[in-house]
Amino acid sequence: MTNRFGRTLAMLWFYLTWMPLMRYTAAIALLALAVTLLLGLAVDSVWYLGSMVASGIALGLPLMTCGAAFRQVVGNMRIALVPKAHWHAALGLLLLAAITVAWLLACYLLSGQLEHAAERTLDPLAFTLRSFLFVSSGMLLFQWLAQYRAGYYFWLVFPLYNVFAPVLHIDDHLRGNEPVWALLTVGLWAAFLFAMRRPARRRGLAGAMAGFSGGMACGWFEFGSITKAPGTLMRGVADSTANRLAYWLVFTLGMPLLVVALFTLAKLFRPEAFSVPQLVSVFLLMNLYMGAVIAASNCEWAIRTRLLWLRYPGTRADLWRYLETNILWFLVTMAVFSLLIATLIHLTIGFAPRLLVMYVVCGLILPALLTYTAITFRMWALPPLRQAVALIAVIGAVTATMVTALMYRDNSALLLAIAGAATLVAVLLRLRVAHRFRRIDWCAIRPIRFNRNGGLAGGFSWTTGI
Amino acid sequence: MTDTVLTLDNVFKGFDGAAVLKGISAQVQSGEVIGLLGINGAGKTTLLETILGYALPDAGTVSLFGVATNVLHDESLKHRIGFVPQRDELLDQMTGRQFIELVARFYDHWNQPLLDRLAQEFDVPLDVRASKLSVGQRQKLSILVALGHEPELIFLDEPVASLDPLARRRFLQTLIDLVAEGDRTILFSTHIVSDLERVANRVWLIKDGLLKVDAALDELKERTVRITLPPGAAVSDTIRTEETLIHLRHEQESAVMVFSHWDAARHDLLARQTNGMPEPQHLSLEEIFLELHR
Numbered sequence: 001m002t003n004r005f006g007r008t009l010a011m012l013w014f015y016l017t018w019m020p021l022m023r024y025t026a027a028i029a030l031l032a033l034a035v036t037l038l039l040g041l042a043v044d045s046v047w048y049l050g051s052m053v054a055s056g057i058a059l060g061l062p063l064m065t066c067g068a069a070f071r072q073v074v075g076n077m078r079i080a081l082v083p084k085a086h087w088h089a090a091l092g093l094l095l096l097a098a099i100t101v102a103w104l105l106a107c108y109l110l111s112g113q114l115e116h117a118a119e120r121t122l123d124p125l126a127f128t129l130r131s132f133l134f135v136s137s138g139m140l141l142f143q144w145l146a147q148y149r150a151g152y153y154f155w156l157v158f159p160l161y162n163v164f165a166p167v168l169h170i171d172d173h174l175r176g177n178e179p180v181w182a183l184l185t186v187g188l189w190a191a192f193l194f195a196m197r198r199p200a201r202r203r204g205l206a207g208a209m210a211g212f213s214g215g216m217a218c219g220w221f222e223f224g225s226i227t228k229a230p231g232t233l234m235r236g237v238a239d240s241t242a243n244r245l246a247y248w249l250v251f252t253l254g255m256p257l258l259v260v261a262l263f264t265l266a267k268l269f270r271p272e273a274f275s276v277p278q279l280v281s282v283f284l285l286m287n288l289y290m291g292a293v294i295a296a297s298n299c300e301w302a303i304r305t306r307l308l309w310l311r312y313p314g315t316r317a318d319l320w321r322y323l324e325t326n327i328l329w330f331l332v333t334m335a336v337f338s339l340l341i342a343t344l345i346h347l348t349i350g351f352a353p354r355l356l357v358m359y360v361v362c363g364l365i366l367p368a369l370l371t372y373t374a375i376t377f378r379m380w381a382l383p384p385l386r387q388a389v390a391l392i393a394v395i396g397a398v399t400a401t402m403v404t405a406l407m408y409r410d411n412s413a414l415l416l417a418i419a420g421a422a423t424l425v426a427v428l429l430r431l432r433v434a435h436r437f438r439r440i441d442w443c444a445i446r447p448i449r450f451n452r453n454g455g456l457a458g459g460f461s462w463t464t465g466i
Numbered sequence: 467m468t469d470t471v472l473t474l475d476n477v478f479k480g481f482d483g484a485a486v487l488k489g490i491s492a493q494v495q496s497g498e499v500i501g502l503l504g505i506n507g508a509g510k511t512t513l514l515e516t517i518l519g520y521a522l523p524d525a526g527t528v529s530l531f532g533v534a535t536n537v538l539h540d541e542s543l544k545h546r547i548g549f550v551p552q553r554d555e556l557l558d559q560m561t562g563r564q565f566i567e568l569v570a571r572f573y574d575h576w577n578q579p580l581l582d583r584l585a586q587e588f589d590v591p592l593d594v595r596a597s598k599l600s601v602g603q604r605q606k607l608s609i610l611v612a613l614g615h616e617p618e619l620i621f622l623d624e625p626v627a628s629l630d631p632l633a634r635r636r637f638l639q640t641l642i643d644l645v646a647e648g649d650r651t652i653l654f655s656t657h658i659v660s661d662l663e664r665v666a667n668r669v670w671l672i673k674d675g676l677l678k679v680d681a682a683l684d685e686l687k688e689r690t691v692r693i694t695l696p697p698g699a700a701v702s703d704t705i706r707t708e709e710t711l712i713h714l715r716h717e718q719e720s721a722v723m724v725f726s727h728w729d730a731a732r733h734d735l736l737a738r739q740t741n742g743m744p745e746p747q748h749l750s751l752e753e754i755f756l757e758l759h760r
Contacts, residue, residue: 233557233568237557310544442521444481
């Protein structure tokens, strides 16, 4: 028994120490939790917003990355040879989820005891169960997603539920009925562990992992195809139009909804928290952010044009034109997508039209900026870590400015200034990159190669290339 | 009458300030099979990718079929070229058959029966996703894909590095057959000197960014000799400064010399200098390679 428990602990330690993705995740999550703790000392409004964002990161990041880490671990043949390795890997993950939630709860309670205890009506049991369900079900669904396309769509159910349950008063039936939450969590884990009983090889997990390995633009999905040969070679099968639709649904709708769902957890602290306009603003911001990140992943297209060089008619300039046509089509489609969302929101809840216009403008400009920024980094072959840090800095700067702008009502001038500056930078980068493309040494900058054990999954490999 | 299919004119190429190719000039005639040798990092891949236009030379020019590769745009010219990169560029999600069908769409001419035959000979499972193939199988598939349009000029960057001996032998035989069937030109890099010896009729050897050897294989083996002097025999300054002396060392009490261009004049010179009859020992290609890198 001790030995089995020891193996689970060893697996947990392995997650946290061996895998770079998990190391970064753990470091960022711990930092976020520390911020939560410190914010307890701040004034109420700052604590409220800050702790929500920090805890969102602390819960959301492991949720996104643990599934990928799990697949990488169980797909590693050497680890798979250890008896019942997948069980221990799953249990290690469960332990990780429990530790994350317990740590978060401790931070909340401690920070609450410092300054805000009297103002909050936190029910620790309800909070713990709901958070645990949130984290663990997210982890599990991410694990299954690699194998089942339907899983990605099913995954949308959870954030949708969290967002709309309070509106539809579903929560009222469950409030005070914590065992239901607990049963749901246990049920999910039991189903997952039951599925794990089948050997990985028969279950086809290793095969699914190979397809998952790439990150957002290169291998999350295994369906669909691009019918034209140049497009398929340059974009890869994983980047087919059907896959792009799935990216949009999951990452530009699902992720923002997930964040909004996290914010609804705040209602456990204070029922009047977060008005609908505030939640819509959060959704729109996250939607823009995710759209921009997905657009940035197109930088890999620029590198993959290498595969067309000896096959496609034309010079390097012709190749660049072909590449840019693909990029522009993508950007325009993203903008149309933003327009549809804005229209829908305006028609259903009558959200401020001025903000929605800015949202659509940003929906075109931000992806363009991030696309050309990412291509620039790849074209100059910056070291992976520097690429990641620079890109995160760009995204962070843009996001921080937009958050500041959206938090205050009279923000048109600021947002216009941001949009103008972003457009200017995007145009300058585009000129630089187009020139560089004519001189690039493809032998120095190769397409990212994904190893068969899964690589660095989870959406970051498009920039780190590790 | 043979045509010049490739011309390298004083080509320089470097990365991040480090020179990799330092002025390479050569010509390749139609129908030649050239083996490119060099130690790791010698610049073989850089040379191949510069020839093909994947990298642009810092100085000098590279022409394929008379057209500079940096402005190569004509589809009909590009389609006369086949390339097997060192790292395969297959799409993991596709089966071999799907990938072949995909690549075939680029070309007006595609010899599918040839590929089917080669796939059978090489034992490549075409209905398995590339992600599930072994490294060797992926390499074989890459070779098949590069040969489908029956290119006149074929570049292979260490094509046999991951192949087992049986597959290597079959692959080399395929190369020989391809050359015998049509007027094809092949330039391939490898570390396996014995393979090169079996197939190539000309050898390029890169060392320190320079093309140290550019010669017909038979001629190279004929003219490169090793001479071991009797114990105690002195090596005069005349011999030491002889320009064709590529290596001089002492083993036990004997001086061992390797000459790159051995002929009667040098034979006489050595005989006079050492007061004896030198006994030249002809070397295998592998020995020549090792002597050049001592």
